[in-house]
Amino acid sequence: MPLKEADKSYDFKKIEEKVQKFWADNDIYDKTNTLRADGPQYSFLDGPPYCSGKIHLGTTWNKVIKDTLLRYKSMSGFSLRRQAGWDTHGLPIEHKVEELMGIKSKQEIEEKVGIANFVDKCKEFAMENKDAMTAQFKSLGVWMDWDEPYMTLDPKYMESSWWTLKRAFQKDLLTKDQRVISCCPHCETALAAAEIDYTEGEDPSIYVRFPLKEKLITEGPEADLDQSILVWTTTPWTLPANLAVCLNNDFEYDFVKVDERLSDKGEEILLIGKDFTEDVLGPQVLIHKYKVDNPDYDPDDKKSKKHMTKEEKEVMYDIIKTVKGSELLGISYVHPLLEEVPKQAELEAENELIHTTFHGDHVVLGEGTGFVHTAPGHGPDDFEMGKEYGLPIHCPVDEAGCFNEDAGKYAGNYTRDENPLIIEDLISKGLMFKNTTINHRYGVCWRCKTPIIYLSTSQWFIKVPEIKEQMLKEVDRVEWVPGWAGAGRFHDWVENAKDWTISRQRYWGIPIPIWTCPDCGEIKVIGSVDELKEESIYEISAEDSELVHRPYVDEVKIKCDCGCEMSRIPDVLDVWIDSGVAGWASLYYPKENDKFDKWYPYDFICEGHDQTRGWFYSQLGAGVISMERAPYNKVLMHGFVLDENGKKMSKSLGNVVQPEEVIEKYGADVLRFYLLWAAKPWDDLKFVWDELNNVNKMFNILWNVYVFSTTYMALDDFNPEKCILEGPDANVSLRSEDKWIISRVNSLAKLVGENIDRNYFHVATRAIYDFILDDLSRWYVRLIRGRTWVESDDPDKLGAYYSLYTALYNLIHIMAPITPHLSEEIYENLVKGIKEDAMESIHMEDWVFNEELIDKELESKMDDVREIIEASARARDVARYKLRWPVSDITVVAHDEKVLEGVKLLEDVIKDQCNTKEVKTATEFENLTFIAKPNLKTLGPRLKGDMGIVQKFFAQAKADGTGNEIKAELEANGKYIVSGEDREGNVKDIELSVDDVLYDSELPDDIVSAEFNGGNVFVNTKITPELQSEAMAREVIRRIQDMRKDMDLDVEAHVGVMVNTNAEFKEIIEKQSDLISDEVRAKTLIIFDGEACDICTDKGNEENYVEDISVEYSKEWEIESNKVIISVVKIE
């Protein structure tokens, strides 16, 4: 099948559809994998995106990076495993399903809908989303095992996570404990740190009086006043659970007497930390300034002022006494909501420590009063305090965030909703000192965005701190790209690792395989379905596939050694465990071994920087627990896709760009290339439509080069297989520029390969971009344009075809991992059916480059030559001397021999591109005229009166034009003797040294020059009759070509041409009629002058005459003030 001429324009839609269909119809993906099956292995693990139903630009970038690397690895001969993964469990889907089914609470799920139905719906929903997202990823051309992905809802996958849990249990890392943890009151479940988002918002900020039970100041006038500790809080709803107040032993505390100016109660004593007093109460002394008349004002004294400023100090409050925090330990206060919360009195009666003060290290400087409200049931710190001092962990709130009966007056209501009421009560009881609000960041549930609350509940944990050291060692072992991702960011996060809350009070997740005995408290952790069946007391009726999900697994009872029936705890696992075990669960280890042995551990994973706390961490933890190591050896951490202003894309800002929008407009390949090109992978990427347009332009240009190539190659039926470069039968000869483009494309392959390997995708794509634009399109194609016109199988023309073909051939290989569709499309035409060893798809080809074809010296010489040619163009531009007009010679002047060598080697290129008959080289430009002049600065002081001799001499030298000779002699001998008569008429010889003479240089007429990086280019623009004749002929040619194009003639179509002009112009161009005929493919060329002109322009007077310019076309031109009428007739 011969090479076909390509479509004129780059139609990505058509191409991408066609190529994807080709891959699908012919199982190209499978064939590619099979082809590499015996190669060295490169194992990769896909981070499972959550089955939200829609991919976004972030996940797009993620998959494009992975796909590019993996395609490259495949071409490099590696055997790959590229299983896609899906994260299917968890709250987000539960929420969606709740929404779909109109469910408002957990109670409804359990009582109305039923867990089985609910879980079924979740599964169905997850699978639908997975399918939708798979289609989106496929449309990007991402190659993964889409038909056999790993899914966290897969029972066999889930078993592996059970096994990991069992490992944790065996290592004594699993514990159930009452702790204060973050809960989502809407989802009614515990949340892990990784599930908390943060948001800015307004909360109350109140300063509350906690009245002292016994006054501390018992003497003096203040003894009668009320005395209170001042406590600050932003969570009024935690006050019903307040059991103590913490202070810091080392701080100093003020007893402050305030009055009605600051307090609604009038005079009272407040205890405040010394460093907080001014923040809370304002400055102690206010200075009021008044303008008053100056009693000493003297109207006659200009310096005297009429008014003066009088200052009055006002003391706002008195500090009666200051004591150390340690002196305030153990004092009792009255709970501010004692009447509203009767339980508080009960508690106080039970434990004398309640409602007293303690020391707490967490009491620090900053906001507040130095006294910290402590509710062990609500705050992690408070909880620790409570445990340390033996306070009860009192929590009058249920998991739904509602007060229970222990909250007295507030019972039954949602905690945060009670804030206003509690504030009101405090005000009416006279305990509110200051009632304001604060803007701060607080935690919210990652899915439903409900503000989280801290509650003491009983949950299951993995004791991460116990394996922290090993985890940190693994962090150091793993290769991170960029380095700081591991060394800084991730290391810090692991360093601060806390216990991992793994239990969730939900339905759609992996049931925690822990069975407990209600009687003896024994615990069993089940590691597999088989084990469960073995241990089960009753026959299990559920299918394996159903058994591992709730509610079926809940029904399984296990026999305890004590004889009782053990039941499963009702919780499901944190979804971060789900994905954390992906390394082996996706391989069904330990139930199956073969895939595990082959692929574990993984050479490479790649996710966004949000996964520091997420997947990077959960895999590390689960890996160390299960296998004593991180499951990965190398991690690329990529950035986020931001909007064009660098702001995060979010629905609320309305700045979200959908991937399909981009694909619709530019296609998948342009998007892929853009994503890899626009930013360093680890930086955030600003998505800018304009830049996408630039990339699209590059695609069009590449396509144009392809069209250009195939146009001529198809015309000549070019076949690269028939090219013989060397030996006696050689039919192709390569010019230096041909070797250059081949060298360049091999250099490119080397650089791109290296940079994809080290994940510098931006370096790779930017090099490709520059190569296509600069080297291939703007330079090489320009250089060979003339050669493609030669008829017959000229070895020189074939050299150009061969080189262009090679450049394109290599380029589509280089681009295949990045732009798989475009490469495949071009491969289909350019290679398949042409080259005997062609594969079915370009993606089955090897990644190759030939180091031996790289000639760095040649590349560098071409760089110089390009500069020289550009300089020559600049010089011509200055002289307004058109490039189309030939010049007799140019001279390249450079000091560096290398540059001149390059000029000689690439002389033909320069001749052609500079449109010059001759290229001269020199280390100095000889045609410069130098005008010598005396250096008055050196000569003046020395010669004094004899200066006249010298001046006269140089004036004469200028007139004679002997400057060059003087310069030459000075350079040769270092001196020059000037003779002349002095004022007295005596002949004198004066010796001039090199320093005594200065020069002005002058370019001869007709010479223009321009600088380039290594020297100067001098262009001789002197016109001879021959040059003029050729120049004018070229003007005519250009216009005829223009007309051919207007006529939409085929490139190879023949024409007849008539040129009618004045006699003088006719004479000039006639000499070049062969050239003209050749260039415009004219079978006949008639040039004449005079009235014959009318013959061809006279179309008669018929009104309906419509000129069919595709057959015959006449046009009047003006060339250098000559009227020229050209007629072109198409010849069949």
Add this chain to the structure above:
RNA sequence: AGGCUAGUGGCACAGCCUGGUCAGCGCGCACGGCUGAUAACCGUGAGGUCCUGGGUUCGAAUCCCAGCUAGCCUACCA
């Protein structure tokens, strides 16, 4: 509040590790040119406090310190 990363003409980026060459490239803009790749290309020009402020140095976009802005991560602001 702490950590990491980024901040370079109107826009997007390179340079920074390893201090010194008029701070480079692309897009955009203005002017001119070219025209068988032509929705392409070439030339010239305007346009920059290299985020701000200190410091080190003979010399800082580059190294150090502090601050501002943005992204991500973290945090018990009680």
